[in-house]
Amino acid sequence: MTIERGAPVVFDPYGAYESDCPARLAVDIFGNSWLTVIVYSLRDGPMRPVDLRRAIGGISQKMLTQTLRRMERMELLERRRYAEAPPRVEYELTPAGRDLLIPIFALGAWVDRHGDVVRTALYGDGEE
Numbered sequence: 001m002t003i004e005r006g007a008p009v010v011f012d013p014y015g016a017y018e019s020d021c022p023a024r025l026a027v028d029i030f031g032n033s034w035l036t037v038i039v040y041s042l043r044d045g046p047m048r049p050v051d052l053r054r055a056i057g058g059i060s061q062k063m064l065t066q067t068l069r070r071m072e073r074m075e076l077l078e079r080r081r082y083a084e085a086p087p088r089v090e091y092e093l094t095p096a097g098r099d100l101l102i103p104i105f106a107l108g109a110w111v112d113r114h115g116d117v118v119r120t121a122l123y124g125d126g127e128e
């Protein structure tokens with residue numbers, strides 16, 4: 001995927017922090033750190049919750065379940081339940097969820113270019 005530089009998206013004018021402002025939705029989505037991690041984890045195809053939790057690491061079962069349910073309501077992923085014994089559930093990105101990979105990859109590229117400078121500014125270079 002390629003990201004065009006210098007081509008910002010222009011939104012219709014909104015009042016400061018109006019509830020229907022597209023920027024607020026973007027901040028809400030990217031403000032939830034687990035949501036973007038789950039999207040990235042599902043980039044190669046469907047996964048079962050146990051495999052997602054193992055791949056992500058550091059997320060509680062409760063937080064994973066809450067985030068998956070929220071993402072399903074937002075139509076970012078689809079839950080598939082298979083009538084097997086024992087029952088099997090998988091989650092897969094919808095087209096909207098797959099499109100979120102574009103800004104996630106763009107943020108990753110930004111961190112690759114500027115992360116060391118920001119980390120050093122925040123935490124120092126580790127030498128005392």
